[in-house]
Amino acid sequence: MRRLRVPLLLLLCVAALAIPSPRLFAQLESPGARATAPETEQEGDEADEGSRHLIHDIRADLIAGRFDNIDRLAASFRRDKSRWNGGGWKLRTLYTALDAPHQTEPDTVAHLDLLRQWMQQRPESVTARVALATSLTRWAWVARGGGYANTVSAEGWKLFDQRIAEAQAVLQGSRDMRTLCPQWFSEEMVVGLAQGWDEHKMTELFDRAVQFEPEYQYFYKQRTNYLLPKWYGKPNDATDFAKSAADHLGADMGDYVYWEIASVILHRGSTDLTPFVKQLDWARIQRGYQTLNQRFHADRTQKNQLAFMAYKFNDNAIAQQQFASIGNEWTRGVWKDRNFFEKVRDWSTGHNSWP
DSSP: OOOOOOOOOOHHHHHTTTOOGGGTTTTOOOOOOOOOGGGGTOOOOOOOOHHHHHHHHHHHHHHHHOOOHHHHHHHHHHHTBBBOOSSHHHHHHHHHOOOOTTTOOOHHHHHHHHHHHHHOOOOOHHHHHHHHHHHHHHHHHHOSSOOOOGSSSHHHHHHHHHHHHHHHHHHHTTOOSOOOHHHHHHHHHHHHHHOOOOHHHHHHHHHHHHHHTTHHHHHHHHHHHHHHTTTTTOHHHHHHHHHHHHHOOOOHHHHHHHHHHHHSSSOOTTOOOHHHHHHHHHHHHHHHHHHHHHHOOOOOOHHHHHHHHHHTTHHHHHHHHHHHHHHHHOOHHHSSSSHHHHHHHHHTTTTTOOO
């Protein structure tokens, strides 16, 4: 479904509220679509047992004030570039554990105070600073809410602006620290999107990020999200970026990044995907998935994602192969509901002619 341009009168009214990013309200989303925090739009479904245990232990250390334990763990994840099955970085999971997305307002305030305490006790900890910025960014999106831009209250925009600005101040305060962290760049890209940074500034940040750690796939996913038409891009920007980024990396790693970028673009429920399907290289997506599976072993969400992509590219053979591998282990993050999953599965086996 297509997004509708906001009438000039509405733009003038909203501008008077001093909203931080004009493009946050420059277009209205299609009926039924919701605004979500960019950082969490493409996250997977259920965590596996290993990551659940890690998250539990990290949160226990945080509550107990064992900040040195967390700093040592983060340092080891950065040094070893540790990953889970599916290629997700354990460092990323650590920052997930240090956030608290479903807490009440008083609990969130207490959580932020705990992160500030950590930052004060260990001023050289880049992990504390990135964790605080991450929680502030999420809290900003809580204030904004998930509705249409023109339904956000003046107070909601004010809080959004203040909290994003504080997150940016925290990140800037750690820019020149002795220890750098790839997640610092990723979180800075989220802030840049929220504040409506221009293309030159975002490109410069992305280039610095991939120079620091070219295999941190979240850089490419954040950049892709920024380039989608629902944010700041033109219709071909995201798919052109997919090709240029993959070509720059080259070989198997380039194909893998192409897969990661395509998984952001081809996401059910976000928009009409037909133009993107025409622009993306299905053969290269499959090669990227094969590289992923060989290097990291595809997880449940990724297996479902390839099946969904095969459906969008009208490739019955690949879809049927994937559904045989998936069995009943469908993921809500890919399909949204089980009925849709079953209809596509039946289509792949020829049991119905839908769609």
